[in-house]
Amino acid sequence: MASARRSLNVVGKPLPRVDAWGKATGRTRYADDLSLPRMLYGRLLLSTQPHALIKRIDVSRALELEGVVAVITGRDVPVRYGIMPVGQDETALAVDKVRYAGEPVAAVAALDEDTAEEALSLIEVEYEPLRPIMSIEEALRLPEPRIHDYVPAGNIHRLASLEFGDVAQGFAEADYVREDLFFFQGNTHLPMEQHSALAYWDPAEGKLTLWSSTQTPHYVQRALAKALELPENRVRVIATPVGGGFGGKSDPFHHEICAAKLSMLTGRPVKITLTREEVFYAHRGRHPELMWVRTGVKRDGRITAMEFQAFLDGGAYSSYGPATTYYAGTFQTITYRIPHYRFQAVRVFTNKPPCGPKRGHGTPQPRYALEVHLDKLAHDLGLDPVELRLRNLTGPNEVTVNWLHITSNGLRQCIERIVEASGWREKRGRLPYGRGIGFAVSAYMCGAGLPIYYNDMPHSEVQVKVDRSGNVTAYSMAIDIGQGSDTVIATVVAEVLGLYPEDIRLVTADTDLTPIDLGSYSSRVTMMVGNAAYEAAMKARQLIFRAAARELGVPVRRLEARDRTVFDRRDPSRALPFAEAARLAEARFGLISTIGSYRPPQRLGTYKGSGVGPSPAYSYSACAVEVQCDPETGEVKVEKVWLAHDIGRPINPILVEGQIEGSVYMALGEVLMEEQAFRKGQHRAPSMLDYKSPTIKEMPPVVSILVETDEPRGPFGAKEVGQGPLLCVIPAVANAVYDALGVRIDETPITPEKVLKALDEKAKGGPGRVGPERKPDFAFREPTRVERPPGWPHYRPHEEG
Amino acid sequence: MAADLTGRSNTVAEATTKAPVRLLVNGQPYELLVPVHRTLLETLREDLQLTGTKHGCEVGECGMCTVLLDGEPVLSCLTLTVEVEGRTVTTVEGLERGGELHPLQKAFAQMGATQCGYCTPAMLLTAKSLLDRSPSPSEDEIREALSGVLCRCTGYIKIIAAVEMAARQMGAPDSVA
Numbered sequence: 001m002a003s004a005r006r007s008l009n010v011v012g013k014p015l016p017r018v019d020a021w022g023k024a025t026g027r028t029r030y031a032d033d034l035s036l037p038r039m040l041y042g043r044l045l046l047s048t049q050p051h052a053l054i055k056r057i058d059v060s061r062a063l064e065l066e067g068v069v070a071v072i073t074g075r076d077v078p079v080r081y082g083i084m085p086v087g088q089d090e091t092a093l094a095v096d097k098v099r100y101a102g103e104p105v106a107a108v109a110a111l112d113e114d115t116a117e118e119a120l121s122l123i124e125v126e127y128e129p130l131r132p133i134m135s136i137e138e139a140l141r142l143p144e145p146r147i148h149d150y151v152p153a154g155n156i157h158r159l160a161s162l163e164f165g166d167v168a169q170g171f172a173e174a175d176y177v178r179e180d181l182f183f184f185q186g187n188t189h190l191p192m193e194q195h196s197a198l199a200y201w202d203p204a205e206g207k208l209t210l211w212s213s214t215q216t217p218h219y220v221q222r223a224l225a226k227a228l229e230l231p232e233n234r235v236r237v238i239a240t241p242v243g244g245g246f247g248g249k250s251d252p253f254h255h256e257i258c259a260a261k262l263s264m265l266t267g268r269p270v271k272i273t274l275t276r277e278e279v280f281y282a283h284r285g286r287h288p289e290l291m292w293v294r295t296g297v298k299r300d301g302r303i304t305a306m307e308f309q310a311f312l313d314g315g316a317y318s319s320y321g322p323a324t325t326y327y328a329g330t331f332q333t334i335t336y337r338i339p340h341y342r343f344q345a346v347r348v349f350t351n352k353p354p355c356g357p358k359r360g361h362g363t364p365q366p367r368y369a370l371e372v373h374l375d376k377l378a379h380d381l382g383l384d385p386v387e388l389r390l391r392n393l394t395g396p397n398e399v400t401v402n403w404l405h406i407t408s409n410g411l412r413q414c415i416e417r418i419v420e421a422s423g424w425r426e427k428r429g430r431l432p433y434g435r436g437i438g439f440a441v442s443a444y445m446c447g448a449g450l451p452i453y454y455n456d457m458p459h460s461e462v463q464v465k466v467d468r469s470g471n472v473t474a475y476s477m478a479i480d481i482g483q484g485s486d487t488v489i490a491t492v493v494a495e496v497l498g499l500y501p502e503d504i505r506l507v508t509a510d511t512d513l514t515p516i517d518l519g520s521y522s523s524r525v526t527m528m529v530g531n532a533a534y535e536a537a538m539k540a541r542q543l544i545f546r547a548a549a550r551e552l553g554v555p556v557r558r559l560e561a562r563d564r565t566v567f568d569r570r571d572p573s574r575a576l577p578f579a580e581a582a583r584l585a586e587a588r589f590g591l592i593s594t595i596g597s598y599r600p601p602q603r604l605g606t607y608k609g610s611g612v613g614p615s616p617a618y619s620y621s622a623c624a625v626e627v628q629c630d631p632e633t634g635e636v637k638v639e640k641v642w643l644a645h646d647i648g649r650p651i652n653p654i655l656v657e658g659q660i661e662g663s664v665y666m667a668l669g670e671v672l673m674e675e676q677a678f679r680k681g682q683h684r685a686p687s688m689l690d691y692k693s694p695t696i697k698e699m700p701p702v703v704s705i706l707v708e709t710d711e712p713r714g715p716f717g718a719k720e721v722g723q724g725p726l727l728c729v730i731p732a733v734a735n736a737v738y739d740a741l742g743v744r745i746d747e748t749p750i751t752p753e754k755v756l757k758a759l760d761e762k763a764k765g766g767p768g769r770v771g772p773e774r775k776p777d778f779a780f781r782e783p784t785r786v787e788r789p790p791g792w793p794h795y796r797p798h799e800e801g
Numbered sequence: 802m803a804a805d806l807t808g809r810s811n812t813v814a815e816a817t818t819k820a821p822v823r824l825l826v827n828g829q830p831y832e833l834l835v836p837v838h839r840t841l842l843e844t845l846r847e848d849l850q851l852t853g854t855k856h857g858c859e860v861g862e863c864g865m866c867t868v869l870l871d872g873e874p875v876l877s878c879l880t881l882t883v884e885v886e887g888r889t890v891t892t893v894e895g896l897e898r899g900g901e902l903h904p905l906q907k908a909f910a911q912m913g914a915t916q917c918g919y920c921t922p923a924m925l926l927t928a929k930s931l932l933d934r935s936p937s938p939s940e941d942e943i944r945e946a947l948s949g950v951l952c953r954c955t956g957y958i959k960i961i962a963a964v965e966m967a968a969r970q971m972g973a974p975d976s977v978a
């Protein structure tokens with residue numbers, strides 16, 4: 001495919017990102033920077049109750065307030081929607097019932113923000129409180145009151161139960177078996193930009209336009225059409241540059257639909273920007289997750305079988321939960337060969353803001369559990385934890401026991417580089433008391449192999465247009481959320497056409513103007529948009545080369561494009577400026593406008609649940625973390641992080657490093673500080689002051705190591721980097737704390753209180769562990785038995801052309 | 802304690818009390834009549850259309866709204882417009898000089914110190930005020946100076962590197978390595 005053997009001109013070079021200048025001058029327009037003539041300001045009234053029936057809503061006083069133009073409640077927007085076809089359980093405003101404190105129940109549009117806010121206080125809502133369900137245990141134990149009645153039973157949202165191979169046989173072959181329990185606390189994305197949307201209904205055209213800070217304009221378009229009962233082609237969504245997403249702006253949101261509805265009712269543009277507090281309620285962040293893992297090994301550390309159970313706290317709505325449920329058990333197998341594997345998960349509803357995808361979507365929790373569990377296993381066996389992993393690694397070009405197809409795999413190189421760079425062998429177990437080093441590995445997908453809603457169309461399409469001025473425009477629905485998708489598209493197109501990224505004009509993220517891209521989620525953009533851009537640019541180049549070849553009198557195959565010039569490789573003096581070649585091509589072929597479409601390869605698995613996990617490729621990471629712990633205060637200070645990432649090939653190394661550093665930062669927040677916690681049905685700290693996250697002062701140095709494996713399916717060999725590197729940092733910190741102090745904190749975040757408690761317990765002769773004590777009493781249904789790939793691990797699928 | 806979910810603040814009646822203010826923004830003099838409770842953030846973004854100044858909380862917790870008041874960083878969301886009568890305000894739009902970008906802007910772009918870019922205006926202005934008073938700051942000084950501005954994307958590493966690079970380029974060759 002797009003893997004290139006020739007020397008590259010702009011791919012792999014540390015060039016500034018194409019949107020850097022707009023961002024460094026304050027010119028980039030984010031959603032809340034937009035305004036339109038006669039625009040109204042919208043605000044949402046939030047439920048004060050975590051779980052209640054709405055007995056009455058009276059908006060008459062609000063409507064009487066001068067400056068208020070419209071007020072809506074749930075009855076005005078009653079159509080259900082949701083990001084996943086199986087999770088159509090949301091309404092833009094609560095209808096008859098509220099399911100979490102902070103859920104919007106009414107919306108106001110007014111001439112200015114102060115009036116809108118004043119109007120909120122004039123809306124009377126009468127609630128009849130129901131018992132709130134606030135934890136996994138409660139949700140499993142209490143079938144009543146039910147948060148939703150569309151699920152078959154009680155407050156159980158989704159279930160998964162699969163077995164690959166024969167776990168009983170695998171455990172029978174084991175010399176040693178260990179089991180552990182872990183809890184991963186929920187946390188939130190905390191993008192610096194609050195969500196914001198500006199809607200404009202044009203009654204003459206019967207058309208709605210929404211500018212929104214969203215990662216998924218296409219899915220928002222679909223949800224708006226559904227919720228507002230409009231034809232999809234009468235809804236235009238323009239994603240504005242996203243001021244931080246991390247997964248938190250991947251769902252269709254209340255304020256988007258309310259702004260649209262208010263605009264339709266008033267005939268005026270309406271903007272709603274969430275307050276910071278509302279951003280905490282919008283959430284869709286990390287699921288709190290209780291996990292149990294049991295592994296059988298041979299004396300030498302080779303895994304014979306594994307069982308993994310996960311209990312996910314989904315909050316009040318589905319969101320991406322059906323996928324998250326499977327992600328709890330899907331990727332354990334892409335780092336390690338597990339001959340017999342059983343995975344069971346349950347996602348419950350609780351009366352809290354809905355959980356969803358946060359960077360790493362559903363996989364940081366199980367990765368944390370798995371990597372700490374393996375660290376303990378290694379200690380039990382007297383093995384170096386690195387050695388234990390090396391004995392179980394997957395390799396390139398293999399199919400996992402759950403039918404995931406690994407192409408390139410640089411995990412072994414990542415581990416070797418980390419061991420070397422961090423001084424692991426010299427440091428592990430040898431540092432003075434209080435200082436420690438920890439290690440872990442991880443892997444992630446390069447784009448979900450299946451779309452959110454079933455269809456057999458491409459996941460990503462790019463159009464490239466070359467005009468007679470030599471100007472090149474690339475059209476793509478991809479939205480830059482800071483990860484650098486604009487730069488990836490521009491770099492790929494520029495490389496193919498012999499231009500520079502700054503030469504490429506971009507039209508992006510507009511459902512009217514740009515061809516499909518499903519969105520900036522699941523680390524799919526470099527792989528999918530990159531390949532589509534490559535194909536479109538290659539087709540344009542072909543036309544330009546054919547025209548230039550005739551003019552220069554050389555065969556097409558001898559032409560090359562570089563430095564804005566098309567030239568004969570053998571005799572570079574035979575050359576045309578790119579713009580001249582473009583004019584010749586237009587004269588000969590008409591408009592130079594070409595397309596590329598990307599569709600991920602067919603998945604190999606056919607069992608129910610096999611839709612979650614397949615990806616064109618997987619990225620790999622390994623990490624070592626050195627910590628200094630204070631046994632007096634319990635404080636954990638991260639001194640240094642080494643992170644090696646199998647990137648395939650970097651499209652732009654500055655962007656890659658930036659994603660690694662940002663991932664490390666976010667992981668450190670999750671493992672040491674951050675928690676989305678609740679008390680008496682209410683969010684404990686819906687403010688940045690109370691929601692503790694790392695500042696510039698806590699950020700340690702990070703050594704980023706890029707491992708190149710030249711992924712055959714990636715554009716120019718590239719793989720993802722936006723999410724994978726986060727995963728291994730969290731368990732590496734936990735393992736480092738053990739190396740430093742000899743205590744195990746099996747529950748995030750690792751706070752000073754927990755460290756002190758574990759030390760105290762250890763001093764009293766206990767095991768020195770803080771973490772969950774009991775697995776909930778829950779009977780999973782018998783797992784569906786899935787045959788392993790024949791001849792596993794040596795099964796080779798038929799490669800696509 | 803439960804959060805106040807209705808988030809009360811000013812009434813509409815209060816909003817009608819206005820006061821005249823003169824201020825100098827990015828070298829340009831303005832005379833405005835603003836409601837007395839109007840924040841500098843609102844005045845900059847809404848009245849003057851200087852949307853380069855961002856907001857992330859509007860209650861003084863994130864630092865996104867940082868601008869320079871007589872050269873010193875302040876949180877514009879906590880500053881009332883009437884309080885800045887007669888003073889000089891610099892926003893990100895005022896960093897360029899005669900079409901030439903400030904060395905910090907160039908360094909941020911070149912070093913990859915901006916990802917989503919939302920914190921960038923506040924980071925740039927805070928760093929400018931640091932370099933204006935301390936042309937070759939140590940890494941610790943940079944961390945200290947920037948600690949009031951949150952960034953959720955970069956892990957801060959490239960931001961620190963960009964400030965160091967700008968310091969070097971602004972003629973302080975012995976800046977921290």
Ligand code: FES
Nearest residue numbers: 857859861864878
């Ligand atoms: S907007 Fe957050 S501190 Fe001003």
Ligand code: FES
Nearest residue numbers: 917920952953954
């Ligand atoms: S670059 Fe996104 S918040 Fe700093």
